[in-house]
Amino acid sequence: MLKIWSMKQKQQQDEAASAGTKKKKVTAAQLRVQKDLSELSLGSTMKTNFPNPDDILNFELTIEPDEGMYRGGSFVFTFKINQNFPHDPPKVKCTQKIYHPNIDLEGNVCLNILREDWKPVLNLNAVIVGLQFLFLEPNASDPLNKEAAEDLKVNREGFKRNVRTALGGGSVKGESYERVLKK
């Protein structure tokens, strides 16, 4: 340890600190989320809700598509971000039971960047854009809700009708869905 501090002193050129150092530091995950939030572009179809504004690692995102088959719906997702962000991706779930080929009845979302294609360089905006896209272009290949995907593949018009029914809180093929129409 002989010379380490003198090397340190040579290294530094900043002014000296004078305050106490015992206070908690803003964590690396908080810093990154804060940066991501400041770069968020939500447009008119999305809004956030922070149940506890001091905790920016947990929030809700509401998507209200203004075009496509899911127009008129209001979809609420929870974002749970852990302290290992951005090494770990955010955990995103749909809070409602909806009829969608890429979202299962438990709210699990099949979006590549939430799992296998997550990289720390991706940000929350990329995730939000991805979610928005799911409502514009539901994808029938490799679905989470197989019935919905089958409908979309076989009969696009029938699928559209089913979406409307489900959005209104009706049943599709014996499965009842939550009413998620925009108020």
Next chain:
Amino acid sequence: MENEIPPALQGPTAKEKKYDRQLRLWGAHGQMALEESHILLINSGPGVVGLETLKNLVLPGIGNFTIQDSAVVTQADLGVNFFLEDKHMGQFRAEHTCNLLKELNPDVEGHFITEPVELFLNKPNALKPYTLVLVTAPIRPELLSQLSSHANATNTPLFYIHSVGFYSHFAINLPLAFPVVDTHPSPESTTDLRLLNPWPELVQYAAEKTKDLESMNNEDHGHVPYVCLLLYYLGQWRKDHDGRVPQDYKEKTAFRNLVSDAARTNTPEGSEENYDEAVAAVLKSLNPAEPSSAVKEIFKAPECQRIDEQSPSFWIIARAISNFYDKHTALPLPGSVPDMKARSADYVQLQNVYKTKARKDIAEVLEDVRRIEEEVGKKTKVDEKEVETFCKNAAHVKLIRGRPFHVVQAGQSIKWGDRAKSLAQMLTFPGSLLPLYIAFLAYDEFTATPNKDSLGSASQIPGAADARLDVENVISVSRKIIDDLINEAGTFIEDPEYSEVLSTTADFVKELVRAGGAELHNISALTGGLVSQEVIKVITEQYIPVDNTCVFDGIRSKSEVIRV
């Protein structure tokens, strides 16, 4: 077999639970080999490195160990050796280190021998019970020679270990032929898809899956396994290139663009995963199935050329696979298929195409094995399982040619043999640790040289008393070793390189002598880790062991493996 037992009863046994984290590496087979082993440690000097090695062998569950050590516990042992307590002062070190090691694993049997190593080795068949022998420096050269002869006569692996101050060294004397079939190559290096010379069933499968490829709906198009895509586009390429496949990097790149341009972009994602996979696989999968030079060397080995009724099963199988290669210009197919975007049923079908071919190849090799056995009149038949494993790993099988390590005798020069040329060259490589190995040789020679001032042949440790005086002596020994090596190589090293080699070696010598034979616990623990790992590889015949010498520099935290 697993299907016969109802699933509920298949929970792990107590032993599987305890060894779970290692069974995931070397499996039940490797574990069984460990449990059948009996390891002898001939301990001397401060004795820490040998015990730290044994610790890492008792934990994973070797069958038996025996410590030969005639030393009595001194104060100096207590600080550095974790397997002794204050109350053991003045008693036999072998006994107490053995007992404390046994505590680590009730499944392991431990024994100890307190008679001096000379007496112990003089008994007939003293070494017979042991499957592997570890010996730590310092030890008298005639005893080390005796151990080395035993190792070579009986094919018993022998390890010779130094831990001195911040430096350590170990050498492994393996049998002349030490083959490893289960080398555990990285999964990326084992994929062998045979896209350049597919067999009829694979061609047929790919043709089926790519029928009307252009007009498929997006859903189907996005699920064609990439193996089929590559075969399909290779067909197209061949048509435009007189039946040839892409030859060089430039052509492969062009082929890659051909595949990539064929992917559809009008999908919801704007791309297709299976095409992405195909594109990524072009450069690594379009290579001729040429066996590595290591495998070819096995085919050319005299043991493979001359099979007789004494030949071990490894060589009989190697011969049959060599015959297979001569006939098909390909090794037996390993038969595994990497995961790829595909529908479940298509993928399982593809797996079966590869598995079926692999089984066919195994059957052909097995038939040849039986023919060879018949021909040479071999009585015990090679196990079918062994043939299967060999075929699966054929491209990655490794043969290590064990050789005796240097036993330094006072006043005799060291012979480098066929290694002289390349080692003399290595001397001048920047950062090479060969000079550290030479410093250890000089250290051993000094130790082996009878002290002029004392009577008898009591060995002396460099730096134990007068470091300054010893440094000069050991440096001059090391200088002679270097000169002898350069002479034997028939080369010449010019200045300033020559002076640099000398001064690098002299620094290593100075640091070795500084320690005066002392062991530092960390260096011994680290070296014990390395040695135990090599012992496990040798006993389980899995992974690839050090060939044949390893040195560690604890000042720069660097190691090097050198074949000497």
Next chain:
Amino acid sequence: MTLAMTGTVELEPSQPSNARAKWKHMDTVLDRSGPFTDPDFRPGETPKESLARAKVLVIGAGGLGCEMLKDLASSGFRDIHVIDMDTIDVSNLNRQFLFRQEDVGKFKAEVAAQRVEKRSGSGVKITPYCGKIQDKDEDYYKQFAMIICGLDSIEARRWINATLVGMVDEEDPDSLKPLIDGGTEGFKGQARVIFPTMTSCIECQLDMHAPRAAVPLCTLATIPRQPQHCIEWAHIIAWEEERKGDILDTDDPEHITWLYQKALKRAEQFNISGVTYSMTQGVVKNIIPAIASTNAIVAAACCNEAFKIITSCNPCLGLPGTDNYMMYTGDESVYTYTFEHQKKPDCPVCGNLSRPLQVNQDSTLGEFLDSLTERPEAQLKKPTIRTEAKSLYYQSPPSLEEQTRHNLSKKLSELVENGEEVAIQDPAFPTTFKYKLVFQK
């Protein structure tokens, strides 16, 4: 001033020479200089005393931690603390050599400390803490001369790294705590030395940890091909559908058996072979193979650096401009690669350290932010600001702006404590500005 003086305990007045005999081997090295030792190294009493006085902390009492405790105690360290929150499991026994069958279920830190203390005899004190590293604050970490980590979690490493970087006080040499970190996976491992704020830190080196490979959810749900896909399906999808409300306990054999049987059934449905109980456990618990030998190598490499740092008897890894990272691979022969990992200038943890900033505690947050836009080095346009505990003001997203707007009219003294750190970001700048707000007297 030497750093070796930090984290000290009172030495018993002059030990009997007999006690020193125990350290004969180590003393041979400490009583002499070598060809590589720094010219300022004074052999003899100085390094021995530094070693005896140094209070060090080992984080983790698992595979690496057990080895580290033994290595340190057998290298002359006498005051060692150890933190671990875990209890002993039977699968630890193949490498965590301080534990026995009858210890299963007890706290690792406690058992490990007892065993090493007993074995090492008088003069060595091991103090266990059974809990999380996050339970402890800077005051706790400040008492140590250095921190040695044997962890398997990246998150915990990042936490201690950020804490140690944040503790560095330019005026106080005592605040710089060298961090030595080891990690293993099967036959592979690494040892690294970090001088917080001076050299590349864990956050700078985050790309050295490969993220865990994941399979698309839709593959699991629709087109499984591998036995692992069936297990993941049972784990992620089937459990939630069929056992909603039950919290999955990966240590509960009933739960694993349930997942195993689900996975097996699904595999049969798709003609996939190879699902086993052991594979189920491996996938669900993300089990990484671990063996005694690799742990011994990596732990000893770490403690060897600790020994060199404290005694200065030979150069250590990690000084600025020298190698600080040793990579180790042992499955194919023995291979080490020791190199200097470069510090990242834009590292979110050590790239921009917080600077003290004098503020008027009676001015409002709004006034403070306005003043920032005028500061020449910042020239912020739309600053967003928070402390660790509070979101002070966010420009975006709108809902958060609304929720934090009322803070703008509050006095700084109502929002932050004297000396507390704030992080400020602005979409116009890629970096974060960190300040410690110091109230003007």
